Amino acid sequence: QLQLQESGPGLVKPSETLSLTCTVSGGSISSSSYYWGWIRQPPGKGLEWIGSIYYSGSTYYNPSLKSRVTISVDTSKNQFSLKLSSVTAADTAVYYCARGRGAFDIWGQGTMVTVSS
Amino acid sequence: QSALTQPRSVSGSPGQSVTISCTGTSSDVGGYNYVSWYQQHPGKAPKLMIYDVSKRPSGVPDRFSGSKSGNTASLTISGLQAEDEADYYCCSYAGSYRVFGTGTKVTVL
Numbered sequence: 136q137l138q139l140q141e142s143g144p145g146l147v148k149p150s151e152t153l154s155l156t157c158t159v160s161g162g163s164i165s166s167s168s169y170y171w172g173w174i175r176q177p178p179g180k181g182l183e184w185i186g187s188i189y190y191s192g193s194t195y196y197n198p199s200l201k202s203r204v205t206i207s208v209d210t211s212k213n214q215f216s217l218k219l220s221s222v223t224a225a226d227t228a229v230y231y232c233a234r235g236r237g238a239f240d241i242w243g244q245g246t247m248v249t250v251s252s
Numbered sequence: 253q254s255a256l257t258q259p260r261s262v263s264g265s266p267g268q269s270v271t272i273s274c275t276g277t278s279s280d281v282g283g284y285n286y287v288s289w290y291q292q293h294p295g296k297a298p299k300l301m302i303y304d305v306s307k308r309p310s311g312v313p314d315r316f317s318g319s320k321s322g323n324t325a326s327l328t329i330s331g332l333q334a335e336d337e338a339d340y341y342c343c344s345y346a347g348s349y350r351v352f353g354t355g356t357k358v359t360v361l
Contacts, residue, residue: 181354197253
């Protein structure tokens with residue numbers, strides 16, 4: 136069955152770029168039936184959609200983060216990635232990757248990223 | 253793009269029914285039949301419970317049901333069970349974007 140696993144640094148310094156990768160196993164990331172997304176959750180707070188990437192390569196980002204976010208896909212590695220630039224303490228959160236098929240039906244376990252010097 | 257509005261908390265006794273509302277605008281909830289609901293237990297990833305307003309993924313008990321009227325969607329849990337105690341989030345398509353609700357804590361008394 137399909138599984139997603141986030142990976143990347145757990146600690147990022149303020150003003151630097153947060154980089155995370157989501158590895159998809161048990162299925163192909165190249166399927167036209169799905170899209171792939173990133174969602175985050177600050178400690179003790181709710182979920183926030185960051186953005187999504189479709190099979191066509193089209194990307195859609197949360198308007199509040201759009202100027203700092205890039206989502207890309209590496210089909211050769213069956214992975215997709217998130218880059219968030221100029222991070223501040225407000226970007227401290229658990230970051231989830233997920234598969235979309237209409238709704239987000241399969242989620243990774245999440246990875247905690249702390250922004251601190 | 254503002255978060256959808258949910259009640260902070262709802263509670264009920266085992267066997268009872270509870271309903272969680274999710275209020276948006278005509279640009280999100282009211283404009284599309286693409287509302288989904290997620291259950292999240294502490295320290296765990298969210299789990300899809302309802303999609304396309306009222307459809308249940310395979311494996312989700314039929315105690316969970318969804319509906320929508322105008323700009324407000326609702327999740328109803330019938331026959332409340334102890335394991336239903338969790339946080340619940342709605343999410344709506346908003347024209348290429350997605351917006352989540354503020355979240356509701358369901359407590360089983």
